[in-house]
Amino acid sequence: MTALARALLLGLVHLLVGAQARWEGTAPARRQRIYFANHSSHLDTLVIIAALPSELRSETHPVAARDYWGATALRRYIALDVLNAVLIDRSGGEGDPLQPLAELLQAGQSLILFPEGTRGGGVIGRFRSGLYNLSLRFPAAELVPVYLENLDRIMPKKTMLVVPLICTARFGAPIAVSPGEGKAEFLARAREAVLALSDARTRRRSAAAGTAA
Amino acid sequence: MANQPLFQWLIAGVVGFLAVASLIGFLLARRVQSPGARETVANLNARIRAWWGMVAVFAGAIFLGRNVTLGLFGILSFLGLREFITLTPTRPNDHRALLLAFFVVVPFQYWLIATSWYGLFAVFIPVYVFVLLPAVMVLSGDTEDFLARAAKVQWGLLLAVYALSYAPALLLLDDIPNYGLPPALLLLYLMIVVQMSDVFQYVFGKLFGRTHLAPAVSPSKTVEGLIGGGLAAVAIGAALHVITPFTAVQAAGMSALIVVAGFFGGLVLSAIKRDFGVKDWGSTIKGHGGILDRMDSVCFAAPLFFHFTRYWFTP
Numbered sequence: 001m002t003a004l005a006r007a008l009l010l011g012l013v014h015l016l017v018g019a020q021a022r023w024e025g026t027a028p029a030r031r032q033r034i035y036f037a038n039h040s041s042h043l044d045t046l047v048i049i050a051a052l053p054s055e056l057r058s059e060t061h062p063v064a065a066r067d068y069w070g071a072t073a074l075r076r077y078i079a080l081d082v083l084n085a086v087l088i089d090r091s092g093g094e095g096d097p098l099q100p101l102a103e104l105l106q107a108g109q110s111l112i113l114f115p116e117g118t119r120g121g122g123v124i125g126r127f128r129s130g131l132y133n134l135s136l137r138f139p140a141a142e143l144v145p146v147y148l149e150n151l152d153r154i155m156p157k158k159t160m161l162v163v164p165l166i167c168t169a170r171f172g173a174p175i176a177v178s179p180g181e182g183k184a185e186f187l188a189r190a191r192e193a194v195l196a197l198s199d200a201r202t203r204r205r206s207a208a209a210g211t212a213a
Numbered sequence: 214m215a216n217q218p219l220f221q222w223l224i225a226g227v228v229g230f231l232a233v234a235s236l237i238g239f240l241l242a243r244r245v246q247s248p249g250a251r252e253t254v255a256n257l258n259a260r261i262r263a264w265w266g267m268v269a270v271f272a273g274a275i276f277l278g279r280n281v282t283l284g285l286f287g288i289l290s291f292l293g294l295r296e297f298i299t300l301t302p303t304r305p306n307d308h309r310a311l312l313l314a315f316f317v318v319v320p321f322q323y324w325l326i327a328t329s330w331y332g333l334f335a336v337f338i339p340v341y342v343f344v345l346l347p348a349v350m351v352l353s354g355d356t357e358d359f360l361a362r363a364a365k366v367q368w369g370l371l372l373a374v375y376a377l378s379y380a381p382a383l384l385l386l387d388d389i390p391n392y393g394l395p396p397a398l399l400l401l402y403l404m405i406v407v408q409m410s411d412v413f414q415y416v417f418g419k420l421f422g423r424t425h426l427a428p429a430v431s432p433s434k435t436v437e438g439l440i441g442g443g444l445a446a447v448a449i450g451a452a453l454h455v456i457t458p459f460t461a462v463q464a465a466g467m468s469a470l471i472v473v474a475g476f477f478g479g480l481v482l483s484a485i486k487r488d489f490g491v492k493d494w495g496s497t498i499k500g501h502g503g504i505l506d507r508m509d510s511v512c513f514a515a516p517l518f519f520h521f522t523r524y525w526f527t528p
Binding site: 121122150152153156157159161163164165166201 | 291295296298299302303304305306307308311312315495
């Protein structure tokens with residue numbers, strides 16, 4: 001039942017927006033990875049899962065916001081059962097919000113993170129610190145930048161209707177925290193790695209967002 | 214259409230042509246040595262294989278009748294528009310206009326042909342959508358690059374939907390005096406001449422191409438290819454006058470029109486690709502690129518062929 005729902009949902013995603021992977025800096029591999037991508041729509045999680053080869057899907061868990069994906073029974077079913085997602089509290093809440101992620105990494109699983117934490121609307125904003133903290137605790141996990149193309153146009157904020165443009169997921173060359181590298185320095189470099197996979201327009205529009213605040 | 218002997222002969226001819234092409238491709242693949250030539254022949258064979266698929270889909274649609282043919286071209290328009298808008302830098306605020314273009318304009322344009330509403334078919338996009346689309350866009354309040362955004366979406370619609378829909382609109386020309394054949398043969402005629410022109414321009418260009426026509430736009434277009442391929446297509450078009458209402462001379466003239474329009478269609482769409490900084494419109498058809506890479510000549514040739522035929526050959 002869940003396998004059927006997954007095949008249908010991912011098939012629909014392929015049909016509507018293509019969701020093809022382009023492995024530009026690395027190749028698909030069964031090793032522990034933390035993929036980190038730009039965030040522009042509710043489709044992002046679906047597109048990146050659809051773009052991954054099917055044999056990697058069961059061990060790769062997208063990190064999704066509990067306030068959206070946990071809000072209704074259907075969303076919870078899609079997130080937890082169909083997409084193998086792990087839900088976290090964006091607002092912080094009690095305890096360490098990264099704890100469920102750390103547990104999965106401890107078990108050798110891979111993660112998909114959206115370090116901006118919120119949808120950027122065609123602009124890649126500042127990265128939050130989760131990516132840095134996790135990579136310090138799990139240095140064996142490879143950090144793979146991913147750029148999701150066109151999703152801000154396909155499904156902008158405040159709408160659930162999909163314009164059927166072609167979305168390509170570009171996977172770049174892995175990065176790692178250098179010895180002694182500070183948090184801010186690393187996060188800026190990680191964001192640059194995603195921006196490097198994007199187009200000139202996105203880079204120009206994002207230039208201001210990265211330096212502000 | 215199915216039991217129309219001319220249709221069967223045409224399909225048999227096309228299949229024979231493809232069989233010869235496949236044989237030549239097979240022999241070439243065994244003979245070539247240098248890596249560059251190998252790559253060319255591999256691409257040639259990928260193109261020929263894709264041609265089998267395209268001919269099967271197109272002939273199947275014509276065979277199954279008008280609504281299936283319209284459905285096929287509707288899908289081609291949808292996919293072509295998608296290739297165009299994907300490469301066009303629109304903004305998130307254009308979302309509503311794009312929804313309208315994909316899910317209202319495309320089906321409505323083909324519905325107009327299905328109901329034989331020629332009057333509205335001919336003006337719907339250039340008049341009504343021309344006004345409606347920027348009106349929807351302006352309500353988003355986003356003025357950055359406004360003219361460029363509105364113009365690009367409208368160009369996409371004009372090319373991939375309006376111009377392309379003229380090909381199946383030939384099915385509306387069922388009142389040509391002293392013709393007596395189904396108008397689907399006119400659509401077949403257009404497609405054969407356009408695509409033969411492309412194929413022979415490619416072949417003559419590869420064999421004898423020396424003088425580049427527009428090196429800054431399309432490195433593969435040569436004077437030798439255009440003249441050799443154009444003449445071959447005109448000869449085929451003249452010989453096929455038996456399936457048209459034209460005399461042999463008129464058919465040669467119509468074919469020349471199709472060749473010249475198709476040539477510029479290819480060139481103009483190449484220039485747009487250059488502008489967008491890409492080599493192909495997409496990767497839907499192996500060896501060829503995207504839908505628009507294969508239909509670029511049709512987009513320019515179909516409206517002219519339709520109106521020339523309608524003006525001079527219908528009452």
